[in-house]
Amino acid sequence: MRIRRVGGHALLLDFAAPTDSEPDSPDALTPAEPVDPALVEGWRAELWRRRERAELVATEIVPAAATVLLDGVPDPTATAAAIRTWTPTRPLTTSAAVEPVEVPVTYDGEDLPRVAAHWHTDVPSVVRRIAQTEFRVAFCGFAPGFGYLTGLPAELAVPRLPSPRPRVPAGSVALAGPYAGIYPTASPGGWLLVGRTTLALFDVRADPPARLTPGTPVRLLPT
Numbered sequence: 482m483r484i485r486r487v488g489g490h491a492l493l494l495d496f497a498a499p500t501d502s503e504p505d506s507p508d509a510l511t512p513a514e515p516v517d518p519a520l521v522e523g524w525r526a527e528l529w530r531r532r533e534r535a536e537l538v539a540t541e542i543v544p545a546a547a548t549v550l551l552d553g554v555p556d557p558t559a560t561a562a563a564i565r566t567w568t569p570t571r572p573l574t575t576s577a578a579v580e581p582v583e584v585p586v587t588y589d590g591e592d593l594p595r596v597a598a599h600w601h602t603d604v605p606s607v608v609r610r611i612a613q614t615e616f617r618v619a620f621c622g623f624a625p626g627f628g629y630l631t632g633l634p635a636e637l638a639v640p641r642l643p644s645p646r647p648r649v650p651a652g653s654v655a656l657a658g659p660y661a662g663i664y665p666t667a668s669p670g671g672w673l674l675v676g677r678t679t680l681a682l683f684d685v686r687a688d689p690p691a692r693l694t695p696g697t698p699v700r701l702l703p704t
Contacts (some may be wrong), residue, residue: 482524484561490554490560493550496520515659516547518619518631523569525695531567544620544695546629570610581615581698584663586654586673588703592642596656599639608703610637611675614662616699619692621691626665626683628693635659645671652678654701661701663693676701 485493496516510639514548525544530549531537537560540553597604616630638659646669649655653664655672664670665682682692693699 486557486561487550487552490557491550491552492554492557492564492590494524494549494551494564495547496524502589515635516594518546518617518659519632521545521547521549522617522619522631522696527567527569528564531698537563545622546620570695578700579696581700582692583702584654584678584680585701585704586612586678588654588676590654590676592655592673593675596639596673596675600637607675611661612703614701616701618693618695618697618699619660620695621693623662624665624668626691626693627662628682628691628695628697628699630661630693630699631659633659633661639673644671645669649673649674650677652680652682665691 483495485495487493502662521544525542528537528539528542528549532539532542537551538553539551539560541550543550543552551560588611593604593607597607600610602610610633614632616632618628619631621628633656639656641657649664649670649672650670651664651667653670653674654676655662655664655670655674657667657672663678663680663682675699680692683690684692
């Protein structure tokens with residue numbers, strides 16, 4: 482793990498291996514190999530626990546695919562030194578003691594045959610595999626309420642469409658790369674569609690507005 486200063490009051494915990502060409506460059510943020518989501522999640526959870534115990538002061542703790550950003554840090558130098566002495570106290574593969582969000586899914590997505598072909602199996606097996614997986618929200622992005630869900634093994638990663646669709650309906654359940662995701666609103670998108678849900682994922686009147694937040698376990702259950 483490398484800890485980078487970002488501006489005057491932020492730190493970036495970077496878990497990606499440096500690129501071969503520029504091993505020490507601040508711009509070498511593309512991982513040489515995929516970063517284990519459990520590693521990022523373990524640190525995200527540890528930092529949240531430290532903040533709850535007033536051992537860490539940070540306005541925002543924002544995980545991504547290979548980094549965790551701490552913003553609003555009053556003393557970045559002292560905080561970075563403290564973080565270097567910390568180790569996640571909970572095994573990285575252990576689920577947090579929180580009930581999973583159960584998402585009812587109608588598995589009728591038009592890209593199910595494409596996923597089945599990529600997985601060298603049939604459509605019912607694809608549905609069973611997704612439904613039996615306990616996903617976890619690794620990080621959020623793309624659109625308000627969109628959680629990137631990890632849990633499928635790396636060998637089941639699927640490519641995005643060559644050209645994105647102009648409009649993906651709200652509630653669409655989809656796969657891309659190693660992730661699953663649910664479109665909270667209608668938008669363009671190039672992920673492979675496997676199903677749909679009527680569960681509302683983002684409501685500005687709710688607290689928190691997003692139903693799926695980092696660290697949350699998720700089950701995509703057939704209706």
